[in-house]
Amino acid sequence: MSSFKETKAITIGAVSEITGLSERQIRYYEDKELISPSRTSGGTRKYSFNDIEKIVEVSKKIKKGIPTFKIKQETTDRITEKSQNIKERMLMGQINAAFKRNV
Amino acid sequence: MSSFKETKAITIGAVSEITGLSERQIRYYEDKELISPSRTSGGTRKYSFNDIEKIVEVSKKIKKGIPTFKIKQETTDRITEKSQNIKERMLMGQINAAFKRNV
DNA sequence: CGTGTAAGGAATTCTGACACG
DNA sequence: CGTGTAAGGAATTCTGACACG
Numbered sequence: 001m002s003s004f005k006e007t008k009a010i011t012i013g014a015v016s017e018i019t020g021l022s023e024r025q026i027r028y029y030e031d032k033e034l035i036s037p038s039r040t041s042g043g044t045r046k047y048s049f050n051d052i053e054k055i056v057e058v059s060k061k062i063k064k065g066i067p068t069f070k071i072k073q074e075t076t077d078r079i080t081e082k083s084q085n086i087k088e089r090m091l092m093g094q095i096n097a098a099f100k101r102n103v
Numbered sequence: 104m105s106s107f108k109e110t111k112a113i114t115i116g117a118v119s120e121i122t123g124l125s126e127r128q129i130r131y132y133e134d135k136e137l138i139s140p141s142r143t144s145g146g147t148r149k150y151s152f153n154d155i156e157k158i159v160e161v162s163k164k165i166k167k168g169i170p171t172f173k174i175k176q177e178t179t180d181r182i183t184e185k186s187q188n189i190k191e192r193m194l195m196g197q198i199n200a201a202f203k204r205n206v
Numbered sequence: 207c208g209t210g211t212a213a214g215g216a217a218t219t220c221t222g223a224c225a226c227g
Numbered sequence: 228c229g230t231g232t233a234a235g236g237a238a239t240t241c242t243g244a245c246a247c248g
Contacts (some may be wrong), residue, residue, distance in 0.1 A: 004108060004152040009121060011239095013218065014112035014149065022217080024230055032229095042238040045220060046117065049107040067228075114218095116239065126240080127209055135208095145217040147240060170207075 008038040008046040015047050019056055026055060032068040032074070036056050111141040111149040118150050122159055126183040129158060137161050137178070 016023050029035050030045070035054050037045040047055075061071050132138050133148070138157050140148040150158075156203050164174050 004177070007147065007152075009113045009117035010126070011112075011114055011117075011218075013143065015113075018112060024232085027220090028229065040238080041246075043221095044238065049110075062229075073207090095208095114239075115241095124208075127211085132240090143217080145218065145240090146242095165208075196218065 004048045008048045008051065010047045010049070010052070012037075012045050012047070015052055015055065018052060019059070021059055023053065025059065029055060029058050029068075030073060034068060034072055111151045111154065113150045113152070113155070115140075115148050115150070118155055118158065121155060122162070123160055123179045124158065128162065132158060132161050132171075135175060136176055137171060 010018075011017075012023050012026055014034055019026070029044075030037065035047075035051050035058070037047045037051055039045060042080075058068075058071055062068065113121075115126050115129055116152055124128070129138075130148075133140065136152075138154050138161070140150045140154055142148060161171075161174055170193065190192075
């Protein structure tokens with residue numbers, strides 16, 4: 001989970017080189033809240049390899065004509081699904097516990 | 104082999120933050136040829152996560168009192184061992200091939 | 207030998223804005 | 228809407244050197 005893939009240490013210049021996207025595009029995605037790099041104390045953006053993967057996916061979707069708010073929505077939906085799963089699992093846990101108590 | 108771990112994209116500032124070592128130390132290791140980051144066209148050093156791991160190991164050895172030339176030697180030896188293994192494997196391959204031919 | 211530091215310069219990044227469509 | 232660009236400033240990094248031990 002928290003391996004190097006999640007470590008935010010890459011500057012926008014390197015991300016631009018790796019992805020082939022312009023720095024403008026990468027900053028724009030952040031503006032639209034599709035990615036959230038961390039910052040150094042000086043304000044320089046730092047990205048993780050996970051961020052880079054997200055950026056590539058986002059750019060593909062944009063190329064397909066999907067507007068940024070839709071892309072953001074998809075990500076949010078995905079998170080909501082996860083939360084839902086967690087809720088469900090917690091509920092199941094409670095049910096199981098209650099069941100065992102009554103056996 | 105060539106995953107993100109090998110991707111040289113991290114600036115010295117981030118490496119310093121991650122490892123807790125000073126930029127001076129990190130540059131010194133390069134001077135002693137213990138690591139070899141790539142460079143941007145402008146000359147800025149770019150490290151990979153593998154480089155970072157190496158840097159940490161190197162600093163530990165230095166802390167133990169091992170001189171840099173010894174550390175470099177160890178790395179070179181390791182590479183030599185690998186080459187040796189490859190040579191051996193190639194030799195075995197030839198032997199096996201020759202054996203099959205004669206069966 | 208390994209590392210700190212001040213020095214001056216160059217490369218990198220930042221923001222807000224204007225432009226196009 | 229998504230992206231290019233020129234603008235001015237600030238943060239980051241670079242090298243070579245002096246210092247200590």
